[in-house]
Amino acid sequence: MKASEIRKAFLDFFQERGHTTVKSSSLIPHDDPTLLFTNAGMVQFKRAFLGEERRPYSRATTSQKCMRAGGKHNDLENVGRTARHHTFFEMLGNFSFGDYFKREAIEYAWIFLTEVMGLPKDKLYATIHEGDSLMNLGPDEDAREYWKRYLPAERILTFPTKDNFWSMGDTGPCGPCSEILIDQGEAMGCGRADCRPGCDCDRYLELWNLVFMQFNRKEDGTLEPLPKPSIDTGMGLERIAAVIQKVPSNYDTDLFAPMRTRIAELSGYHYGTKAEKDVSVKVIADHSRAAAFLIGDGILPSNEGRGYVLRRVIRRALRHGRFLGQDKPFLHDVVVSVMEAMRDAYPELLENKSYITRVILNEEERFNETLDHGLGLLQNEIKQLQQEGKKTIPGALIFKLYDTFGFPIDIITDMARDLSLEVDEAEFQQLMEKQREQSRMHWKGSGEREVSEAYRHLSAQGVTVRFLGYESLDAESRVLALVREGKSIQEAEAGSTIEVVVAETPFYGAAGGQVGDVGEIAFPSGRVVVSDTLKLPGDLIVHVGKVEGGSLKVGEQVRLKVDSVARKDTALHHTATHILHAVLRSVLGDHVKQAGSLVGPDRLRFDFTHFTAVTPEELAEIEKRVNDEIRTNEDLQVHVMDLEEALKTGAMALFEEKYGDRVRMVEIPGFSRELCGGTHTHRTGDIGLFVIVQEMGIAAGVRRIEALAGRHALAYLRKHRGILQDVAGLLKTSPADVAERVEKLIAQQKQLEKELEAFKASLASKRSADLLERAEDVGGVKVLVTRVETDNPKALRDLNDRFKERLKSGVIVLGAAQGGKVFLLVGVTQDTTSRIHAGNLIKEIVKVVGGSGGGRPDMAQAGGNQPEKLEDALDLAAKLIREKLA
Structure with a gap:
C-alpha cells in the first residue's frame, strides 16, 4: 500500500466506526500559547480534553501535520542519522471525548493493524503501565485483560511510568498508555543476545501509542478519576508505511521517493550508493517537507521563535546540498516534488507554489553568500591556529560558525579531521546549552491570549455568544457572566472596569486583524462604556468596559449599542x-x-x-x-x-x-x-x-x-494640501511650482556650501601654518602640543593628517573642549613610534580630564568630561614627551 492509501484507510476505518474526520490543524498551535509547534494529534483537541470546550462530536479521527524541531521536542540533529527521526511528520490518531475507553481503543487498534493493514498477529506486542507506588497506582490490569483477547500473556509487557504514563502537563488530564510494537526480525536488530522490546534498536518498533486519559492530576500531585475518561492515540504515518512497505527506513518509503528522485536529478548522486551521502539525501528530503509545510502555514525565516527553526531547517538542508555538490540554489526545486507528492492530501501546497518556492529561493540566495563567508572565516582561523602550532579548534569559534552561519558541528569536524586537528566539542556544547536556556527564557509563547479560568468554565458549560452584528448595530440581551481580573463576579458597581458576556451581541470581537467594536451597554440603573470587544476560543465574545452609574448584575436585561461611526x-x-x-x-x-x-x-x-x-x-x-x-x-x-x-x-x-x-x-x-x-x-x-x-x-x-x-x-x-500651500507661500510661488522652486534653492545652497568649504579650507590652511610655527624641536624631533577649536573627534583626525603631512617627522598632541566634553588626539609619524607610542601616551594624559582611551602606536584618541583641566593634560603631554625624547 502507498502511504496515501494507508492514510485514507485509517480515516475511513474510524469514520465507519462513528468518528468525525477532522482536518489537520495548522503547524502553528492557535489555541495553545505554550507550544512552539503542533507536535501531536491531540493539540487541536486539548481544550476538549480539558473540558473547556464542547465539540459537536464525541469521537474524532485525524491525520495531523506535526513538527518536532526546537523547544522541548528537538529531533533536528538526529534527522538523517537514524531510520525514524523527522522534523515534519504526520500523526494518525483517533480520539474519544468521554465516549469509549480502553476496551474499544484496543479493539479498534488490533482490528486495523491485523485485518486492514494485514500485519502478522504473531509479531505484535503490547506494553502496559506497571504501576507506580508514588502515584498510588497498581499495574493497568484493565488494559492487560483486554489485550489477553488478542495476545498471549508473554507478549503483554509492563513498563514504568517514564515509558507508559502520559501527562498533558504538570497538572490536568493524564493516564497510563499502551504501546503496540512489532518485531521486525533479527535483521533489523542490534545483534545483542538480550535484545528485547524496549531496546533502542529498530527490531521491536513502536507503532502506535494508545493513551488512556482517566485521571486529573491536582496541584498537590494527587490523581483523581476523571468523570469522563477519554482516549488519545497516535501512530506515525511514516513508520506504519515503512512496515507495510517492508523497507528498513522511513526514508525508503514512497513518501520520500519523489524527493530522492529530484535530488538525484539535480546532483547526479543516487541514494543507496554511499552511506555518508545518503545522510545528506535524507536530511534534504526531510527538511524540504518541513520547509514546504511551515511556509505553507505562514511561517517565514527569521532570527527568533518559529522563524528561526525554519531558517535552521533550510540552512541545514543547503549545507548538506553542498556535500552533494550543490553550490547554487536547489532546495526550492526539491520542494516542488513535495507539493506534487502531497497534492491529494494537502492541495494548498501546490496552490501556494509560487509563494513557497520564492520564500525558499530568497533564503537560499542569502545563505549561499553567508556560507561562503563562513567557510572563508573558518579557513582563515584554521590557518592562524596552524601558524601558532595549536592543534584544537576552540568551541567558541565552532559556536560562532554554528549560530551565525548555520554550520552544524560535523562540517567543522570533517575539515579538522582532514587537517589532523581536534575540535573542542565540550566548550561548544556548553555554549549551546547556554543558548538553549536563553531561548527557553525568551520564548513568550505563540502570542495567543491566555484564557482565564472564568472563560474556560463558561466554555465547558457549552456557553457561546451569538453574533448579530452583520445585520444590526443594537440589540437587547441578557448578561450571562461578569468577569473582573479573571474571576467571575455576580455584580459590578459604578467605577469598576469589567468584562461582560451576554447571550447575543451586535459587537464585533477583535479577530482577523479587525479591532473590536466600541459603544455602550445600557441597563436600568446605568451603563457600561465599552472600550474594546474580544473574541475568545469557543465562540465567546467579551465586552471590556467601565461601569458608569448604578450596578450591573448577572442575569440582568441590557441594551447593547455599537458606535456606528467607528x-x-x-x-x-x-x-x-x-x-x-x-x-x-x-x-x-x-x-x-x-x-x-x-x-x-x-x-x-x-x-x-x-x-x-x-x-x-x-x-x-x-x-x-x-x-x-x-x-x-x-x-x-x-x-x-x-x-x-x-x-x-x-x-x-x-x-x-x-x-x-x-x-x-x-x-x-x-x-x-x-x-x-x-x-x-x-x-x-x-x-x-x-x-x-x-x-x-x-x-x-x-x-x-x-x-x-x-x-x-x-x-x-x-492636511497635506494645506502644508503645500503654506510652503508655496513661504517660497512666494504657486503650489504647482513648489518643486521647481525648491530645486533651484537646493542648487543655490550647494553652490554656497562649496564656496564656504573652500573658504574654510583656506582658513584652516592658514591656521595650520600658524599652529605649526608653535612646533618645538625636542631631541631632534618636531613636537606640536596645542589646543584647537573644534567640536568633534573627526576634525581632530583631519588636523592630525594635515600636520603629519607638513611635519614629515614628529609628535602631535591636539586637545579640544566643547559642551562639557574633552577630545584628545596623539599622532606620531612612523619613524618616531619606536620612541613615542601614541596609545600609551594618551592613556596617561586622558586621566587628567577624567576619561580613558588608547589606540595604535601611530594614532590614538580619547575623551574626558573635565574641560577645565584640558591645559593641565596638554602640559603633562609636553612634559612626558620631553622625558622620552631627552
Whole structure:
C-alpha cells in the first residue's frame, strides 16, 4: 500500500466506526500559547480534553501535520542519522471525548493493524503501565485483560511510568498508555543476545501509542478519576508505511521517493550508493517537507521563535546540498516534488507554489553568500591556529560558525579531521546549552491570549455568544457572566472596569486583524462604556468596559449599542484591505500573501510577503488601481459555505486565521474572494477614497503598507494640501511650482556650501601654518602640543593628517573642549613610534580630564568630561614627551 492509501484507510476505518474526520490543524498551535509547534494529534483537541470546550462530536479521527524541531521536542540533529527521526511528520490518531475507553481503543487498534493493514498477529506486542507506588497506582490490569483477547500473556509487557504514563502537563488530564510494537526480525536488530522490546534498536518498533486519559492530576500531585475518561492515540504515518512497505527506513518509503528522485536529478548522486551521502539525501528530503509545510502555514525565516527553526531547517538542508555538490540554489526545486507528492492530501501546497518556492529561493540566495563567508572565516582561523602550532579548534569559534552561519558541528569536524586537528566539542556544547536556556527564557509563547479560568468554565458549560452584528448595530440581551481580573463576579458597581458576556451581541470581537467594536451597554440603573470587544476560543465574545452609574448584575436585561461611526470607518478600511491584497498580487506577483493586518476605524496596516522594496512607481500604480476598483462601485457578496467548497472557488485563506468547517466568503465579483469573518461595506464605492501613507520593510521578505480610507483619507489629503500651500507661500510661488522652486534653492545652497568649504579650507590652511610655527624641536624631533577649536573627534583626525603631512617627522598632541566634553588626539609619524607610542601616551594624559582611551602606536584618541583641566593634560603631554625624547 502507498502511504496515501494507508492514510485514507485509517480515516475511513474510524469514520465507519462513528468518528468525525477532522482536518489537520495548522503547524502553528492557535489555541495553545505554550507550544512552539503542533507536535501531536491531540493539540487541536486539548481544550476538549480539558473540558473547556464542547465539540459537536464525541469521537474524532485525524491525520495531523506535526513538527518536532526546537523547544522541548528537538529531533533536528538526529534527522538523517537514524531510520525514524523527522522534523515534519504526520500523526494518525483517533480520539474519544468521554465516549469509549480502553476496551474499544484496543479493539479498534488490533482490528486495523491485523485485518486492514494485514500485519502478522504473531509479531505484535503490547506494553502496559506497571504501576507506580508514588502515584498510588497498581499495574493497568484493565488494559492487560483486554489485550489477553488478542495476545498471549508473554507478549503483554509492563513498563514504568517514564515509558507508559502520559501527562498533558504538570497538572490536568493524564493516564497510563499502551504501546503496540512489532518485531521486525533479527535483521533489523542490534545483534545483542538480550535484545528485547524496549531496546533502542529498530527490531521491536513502536507503532502506535494508545493513551488512556482517566485521571486529573491536582496541584498537590494527587490523581483523581476523571468523570469522563477519554482516549488519545497516535501512530506515525511514516513508520506504519515503512512496515507495510517492508523497507528498513522511513526514508525508503514512497513518501520520500519523489524527493530522492529530484535530488538525484539535480546532483547526479543516487541514494543507496554511499552511506555518508545518503545522510545528506535524507536530511534534504526531510527538511524540504518541513520547509514546504511551515511556509505553507505562514511561517517565514527569521532570527527568533518559529522563524528561526525554519531558517535552521533550510540552512541545514543547503549545507548538506553542498556535500552533494550543490553550490547554487536547489532546495526550492526539491520542494516542488513535495507539493506534487502531497497534492491529494494537502492541495494548498501546490496552490501556494509560487509563494513557497520564492520564500525558499530568497533564503537560499542569502545563505549561499553567508556560507561562503563562513567557510572563508573558518579557513582563515584554521590557518592562524596552524601558524601558532595549536592543534584544537576552540568551541567558541565552532559556536560562532554554528549560530551565525548555520554550520552544524560535523562540517567543522570533517575539515579538522582532514587537517589532523581536534575540535573542542565540550566548550561548544556548553555554549549551546547556554543558548538553549536563553531561548527557553525568551520564548513568550505563540502570542495567543491566555484564557482565564472564568472563560474556560463558561466554555465547558457549552456557553457561546451569538453574533448579530452583520445585520444590526443594537440589540437587547441578557448578561450571562461578569468577569473582573479573571474571576467571575455576580455584580459590578459604578467605577469598576469589567468584562461582560451576554447571550447575543451586535459587537464585533477583535479577530482577523479587525479591532473590536466600541459603544455602550445600557441597563436600568446605568451603563457600561465599552472600550474594546474580544473574541475568545469557543465562540465567546467579551465586552471590556467601565461601569458608569448604578450596578450591573448577572442575569440582568441590557441594551447593547455599537458606535456606528467607528464601525462604519472600520468597515471601509477592512474592505480596502481586500482590494489592496488583490491589487498587490496583480502588480507585484502571486507570491504576495497577507502576513498580518490591523484594521481600525482610523487606519489600516497591511503586512505582505515580498522580497524587495516597493518602488515609488509601483506604489503609485497600486494606489491608482485600488481607487479604480473603488469607483467601480461593485456590490460585495457574502456566501456562507463549507470550507472545502470555498477553497475550490479560489478564495484566499489567511495564515493567521483558524477556520471551522463552515466559513464566510466575502466576494467582490470578478475581482476578489477571501474567507473573512469581518465587517464590510455594502459596495466598494462606499470607501470613497484610498491613500497610501507609507511602505516599509519589517522583516526579511515581509513589507508593510499603511493606508487610510474614507473620511480619514480625505482629511490626510486636506492636511497635506494645506502644508503645500503654506510652503508655496513661504517660497512666494504657486503650489504647482513648489518643486521647481525648491530645486533651484537646493542648487543655490550647494553652490554656497562649496564656496564656504573652500573658504574654510583656506582658513584652516592658514591656521595650520600658524599652529605649526608653535612646533618645538625636542631631541631632534618636531613636537606640536596645542589646543584647537573644534567640536568633534573627526576634525581632530583631519588636523592630525594635515600636520603629519607638513611635519614629515614628529609628535602631535591636539586637545579640544566643547559642551562639557574633552577630545584628545596623539599622532606620531612612523619613524618616531619606536620612541613615542601614541596609545600609551594618551592613556596617561586622558586621566587628567577624567576619561580613558588608547589606540595604535601611530594614532590614538580619547575623551574626558573635565574641560577645565584640558591645559593641565596638554602640559603633562609636553612634559612626558620631553622625558622620552631627552
